[in-house]
Amino acid sequence: MNCYEHPIQPAVAQCPDCGKGLCAECASVYSIPICKSCNRKRISAEKSGIIKELLLTFGIGILLAVPFARWTNEGLSFDLVYNVISYGIPIYVFSGIVPGWKTLTNLTPRVFLFLPIIGWVIYFIIKLCLSICIGLVMLPVRTVRNISRLIALQKIKA
Known part of the structure; x- marks a missing residue:
């Protein structure tokens, strides 16, 4: 599985809310690995x-x-x-x-x-x-x- 935001990067984590793949950069944006849209919803x-x-x-x-x-x-x-x-x-x-x-x-x-x-x-x-x-x-x-x-x-x- 690849990152949802960066399709070239391999996913190292998954968003706990929606299950989207997150690369190392996206997974480290917030204190927990979560995608931007789910974080906005929270x-x-x-x-x-x-x-x-x-x-x-x-x-x-x-x-x-x-x-x-x-x-x-x-x-x-x-x-x-x-x-x-x-x-x-x-x-x-x-x-x-x-x-x-x-x-x-x-x-x-x-x-x-x-x-x-x-x-x-x-x-x-x-x-x-x-x-x-x-x-x-x-x-x-x-x-x-x-x-x-x-x-x-x-x-x-x-």
């Missing part, structure tokens, strides 16, 4: 995943926080500072659900597969409560990590 998929997580995180935060803040602030002052605090804190708290949930999913083993339906309901409620608590810490951590990874992906030559 970068695009990673960017898309990060953007989806950020939209989901803050979308859920805003979607849950705004009705909650309106419900808890009925008949109260409309001072700007008060509104920023009364809407900002619930948005932060509810935005932490997704990062907390993802962190717990990475930490908890998959041993709960045998639970009956009531066990799943209890597990879900406990995990949701823990997600809110852990999300308070993990929201800024995951957000900064995701944004810095997006910036790094933008700099990669595809």
